[in-house]
Amino acid sequence: MRILDMMTFVTLARHRHFGRAAQELHLTQPAISIRLAAIEQEFGCKLMHRTGRDFSLTPAGERVLETFHLVLENYNLLKQELVNDPAMRNKVVRIGAMDSVSATWLTPFVEDLHQSNPTLKIELTIEGTKNLIDGMNRNEFDIIFAVDPAIGDNFRSFTSCTLQMGWVGSARLIDPDRNYSVDELARMPIITFPKDTPPYRMIAPYFQDEQVLASKLTSCNSLYSIINLLVDGYGVGAIPTVTIKRELKMGILHQINVSKRFPPMPIIGSYQAAGETTLIKRVVEQARLSAARFCATVEPSMAWVD
Template structure:
């Protein structure tokens, strides 16, 4: 049943005049008359008695008006709810890697909460490998991570890029000289989780003569990595974005290395055919937050995707 026809019926019952109803609905008297005639045909009853100046409801029309008003009101409430983002409720499940957690994620959560105050957010912080697995199983609605997810109806939205730098503790007495991979190989290497993107880079960089002396420690927890490097256990390649406090307090410093470490690419991955209408909106909020972070901190900390070098 056409809701516009019911709305026409309700207004005609209130105004009791075809011309006034047409003006109220920004249509013609002929259109009003046609809609009422269609309703009467559908219901199999006469809704109005037509007079010279106005119309009045019949007994059947009075009965039908009660239901029509409910339906029009319900439709209006539905439209209001769909157009007002403040009323969005429910749950969205977000997976996120620690490198994002330790940088712009708190600001992102604040923005989501401000836009959707009634939305419940479930957060899973893990490695990209585990997040991709959980996302593929349908346990997560959106993942913020360092690698794209392949598959039909999946969107990978570029967020930003984190430059990677080798860092170490002043306790190592490395100094400010430029280091080679052979120099780094004399220290324990603290790496992101095995089979992660950064770990694969380390495997590739040290695949030559340095590999025999290499001692790599794969750690899934970024916080544990930072603690070990701070304590002088070894060196690590990490985004400066996640160790700003340690760098400012000079308990860690960046090392000059003659081989550049590729940047860590951040993406928001979500299903474009997902029944949850908020996934793309939330991903766009993540993109805006990451862009603001990059613009505020500069290219040594974070870069927009188009600024990748």
């Protein structure tokens, strides 16, 4: 749960009025209602009663309000400490990430960093794995999130999360209700990530015959472009299914039932072990937390933390 959600609940409980709470928070009343509904859904119970002009907290709401007050008080104390912490003041962290991370938990990660370290400056770059690792070797990044680790005495690595890869395609090209063999899949046009990337390197072993695929592969360095090509029916592809939750829900894309599952894709964080150790340790810890929180919001089969 975000600090903003807790602040919204506390403000609403104080005013006992959606309009005044929205005015203080510079939000619309529907936005306040949506946040309250999300909080109640997370706790699995009703927190506020509204009957006409009467507005009251349920017993559960009173307990939540008390806890939120304590959390926000500790948060504000921590925030003030960090503002005055020389290790964090006017520091810059250079983050590189592949677009599979950008499409999943990068935004809440950056938001969490800003909330916990208000004076921290963030330089964000979205690139492919090869360019990210090359940048680490040139000392252009403090931390990167890619499919391969940066190797060297000055680097440390960890698995932030793992994304399930799934074969998907448009109904223009595939039958969502049919089970496909590996041979049948191999006869289709295939859209994949660039050569020398881990997903590309998985293709040949998956089909066990690289020559068969030579004329059927189209590679692309942009996840978003791959998704658009899949939606338009130019081919099928194995991509992180969590990145196309919306397309799957809308029926624009469908998971292909195949006899052989495509291997999952770990997202590896690599960081500079020397230099601003206090800063980097905090960034690494926040990355772990943000990735774990994201995984907790999606189907466990799509993304997980080991």
